[in-house]
Amino acid sequence: MISNKEVLKLSKLIKDDNFVDYKNSELKVGVDLGTANIVLVVVDEKNRVIAGAMKSAKVVRDGIVVDYIGAINIVKDLKRKLEDKLEKELIYASCAIPPGIDPRSTKAIANVVESCDFIVTNIVDEPTAAAETLKIKDGAIVDLGGGTTGISLLKNGEVIGTWDEPTGGHHMNLTIAGYYNIDLSKAEELKINSNNKDIFTIIKPVLEKMASIVKNYLDGKEVDAIYLVGGASNFDGIEDLFEKITGIKTFRSKEALLVTPLGIAKSCLGGKNGQ
Ligand SMILES: Nc1ncnc2c1ncn2[C@@H]1O[C@H](COP(=O)(O)OP(=O)(O)OP(=O)(O)O)[C@@H](O)[C@H]1O
Ligand SMILES: [Mg+2]
Structure with a gap:
């Protein structure tokens, strides 16, 4: 069983509704629009875990946005909650797609994140993102x-x-x-x-x-x-x-x-x- 320290820390921060002091570092956000869950994770410029928030949702199916407005509402809500907690505006985000999906579906995912007042700086594929963590x-x-x-x-x-x-x-x-x-x-x-x-x-x-x-x-x-x-x-x-x-x-x-x-x-x- 792999126990990645940063992942365990993130889990505890979400459970305790807590965050780590980011000492004026620029903050970066990862937005995972999953089929079962929407997860937002905040890291600092050195990629240290700062905070996270998640909600179960049925607005995306296998990388395809099936409820555009619903997806935006949830991401906006999670973003606002994190911003209130951190007392800082979150600007830069990255999002992810399952490998091999249609480019139009990729655009729809980035559009959701952009509609939540994020600047999308990167779109990665999901298992590659996991490899980055581990x-x-x-x-x-x-x-x-x-x-x-x-x-x-x-x-x-x-x-x-x-x-x-x-x-x-x-x-x-x-x-x-x-x-x-x-x-x-x-x-x-x-x-x-x-x-x-x-x-x-x-x-x-x-x-x-x-x-x-x-x-x-x-x-x-x-x-x-x-x-x-x-x-x-x-x-x-x-x-x-x-x-x-x-x-x-x-x-x-x-x-x-x-x-x-x-x-x-x-x-x-x-x-x-x-x-
Ligand atoms: N403790 C658990 N035991 C078994 N299954 C679990 C457990 N916790 C979560 N799951 C299952 O994991 C799935 C959600 O996992 P995850 O958040 O990684 O998916 P997702 O990113 O939303 O979906 P996808 O990547 O396919 O778009 C759900 O089907 C949920 O029932
Ligand atoms: Mg997933």
Whole structure:
């Protein structure tokens, strides 16, 4: 299990509704418009974690904005909350897209962030942002989000391939809802709050599908290790399942949901470089 200090710090700051003194440093924001969650992370110019805020939302589906106004309202609200807490206006932001989406969808994501009075200095792809947080130079980052399985393959610090397929936590909820004959929100609640072991058996086919997606893309390539991030990787035993199917050593990260959002903030270029 990977315990990244900055990610753990960010998680605690969000839970405690707290922030770190930024001593007049320029601040940079990462905006992650996910299928399940919208997350804003603030770092200083040395990429130290300062604060974060998040809200569950259904305004983006697999990198496509399906509720433009809703997305803007949530990002504006989270931005205002952070600005009030930090007593500072937040200006520069970076946002992210799942790999391989249509350029028009990329524009829609940047438009949402710009409509919230941010200057967008960078747009990165999600698994590459996660690699930035974990400082991984070789291997495959696999982002298991609410809607998709995103893969980014790195060699000597360079991204040599990125892929994205629609299988995520939402698909686990469909399986749980079908099994217990309950609605999707109940299934989500059960998945997150109940004993992982009971749920694991029910969602195992979804995890196997995710691992097969990863195997297909990585087949024939030299891959040192797989690093799982994203909210839907929060299952004990997921590493073994991925290892069995892909034949590649697999690790997962603590507070996996925050790894990509922190990387997005770190990739923001800020005012000095971004303009
Ligand atoms: N403790 C947990 N156990 C199992 N699943 C979890 C847990 N916490 C969050 N999830 C799941 O993780 C998913 C959200 O993860 P994340 O925030 O990384 O996705 P996203 O970025 O919104 O989606 P995407 O990247 O696909 O657009 C949801 O499906 C949620 O149910
Ligand atoms: Mg995501």
